[in-house]
Amino acid sequence: MKSLSQTMNEAFAQVPDTLIDYLSIITADYFVLAQNIRGLHWNLVDKNFHELHEELGDLYEQFSASIDVFAERLRQLSELPPSTVSEMLSMSEINEIITDEIDSDYVYDYLLTEFDKLQDTLRTAQKMAAEIDESSNNILSEHLKMIEKQIWLYKSNVE
Ligand SMILES: [Fe+2]
Numbered sequence: 001m002k003s004l005s006q007t008m009n010e011a012f013a014q015v016p017d018t019l020i021d022y023l024s025i026i027t028a029d030y031f032v033l034a035q036n037i038r039g040l041h042w043n044l045v046d047k048n049f050h051e052l053h054e055e056l057g058d059l060y061e062q063f064s065a066s067i068d069v070f071a072e073r074l075r076q077l078s079e080l081p082p083s084t085v086s087e088m089l090s091m092s093e094i095n096e097i098i099t100d101e102i103d104s105d106y107v108y109d110y111l112l113t114e115f116d117k118l119q120d121t122l123r124t125a126q127k128m129a130a131e132i133d134e135s136s137n138n139i140l141s142e143h144l145k146m147i148e149k150q151i152w153l154y155k156s157n158v159e
Pocket of ligand 1 (some may be wrong): 041057
């Protein structure tokens, strides 16, 4: 009789490298985005400072938690997630930003641009996972829903 780990390894062996690549990229995207958002949280100067400062703090916490979800999913698939800062930066499709003092217009423009990119990456990965890996599919679908909601909230704020 096969052990549970043998069965799991066989199941995970069917996951193509491309999904693993996407899960790694998304881990790195959340890492870089979380730190960029932390910078926005610190350097915001705006008449609505208090509200947006708090909101960015919450977003930072949410994105930090997401790093862990994707990294741990990679471990469950017997893969090593990116873990060093240099790996995160080289793998992420999000660039580091060096923030000066910024206002709410800058924040909303920045978040919309990067969330659009993240949404595309999550959607591609989710379609891939839907065929082969139910747990990753569930994680990706949940995160896709969250990003779609954030984009809607920020678009409603700008327009
Ligand atoms: Fe804070």
